[in-house]
Amino acid sequence: MNDAAANNRAWVRQVVDFGALGAFAVAFFITRDLITAGWVLAVASGVAIAIGYAVEKRIAPLPAFAGVIALVFSVLAVVFHDETFIKLKFTVQNGILATVLLASLPFGKYPLKWLLGDVFPLTNEGWRRVTINYGLYFAAIALVNEAVWRTQTDATWVKFRIVVVVLAIVFGGLQVYLLKDHLLKDEETGPTTPDPGL
Known part of the structure; x- marks a missing residue:
């Protein structure tokens, strides 16, 4: 893949990852209505996933998961005329991610390795540590979200x-630095027996 193609794909990943949230924030500050902004989030998530698929010929699991959650909670907000569902979406999304990651640890199966193993070739110990780090991160974000929406204004x-x-x-960049000692060497990334802990 040439540099231009790689740059284009990196740009598309940024749109898929952050475009929907940007659309949500803009919609809220224009309308000052969380339910309307929630619908924008759901639609924008679908568009971002479609763009990602068109460019990379695959559906990225995490954006797809976030998009489905956004759609479900936006529908609930409209049906019950309650914007609380829009706020709960973030708690539920991060709570599920935290639960899946932390619950995988006793079994030695690391979902992040399946998602990112081609991009970040880490040792099994590296994947264990990054799983713990992100599991605790998602749990903390879910708890802080609950505190913020229950005590602060919508804005x-x-x-x-x-x-x-x-x-x-910032947290993602910090993981790269913390886990640099767990990167596989070039000779270790060649053909190997599939890891049963994947």
């Missing part, structure tokens, strides 16, 4: 959602 909560995006980028 403050939406700003918090934007801050979490920046935090996620």
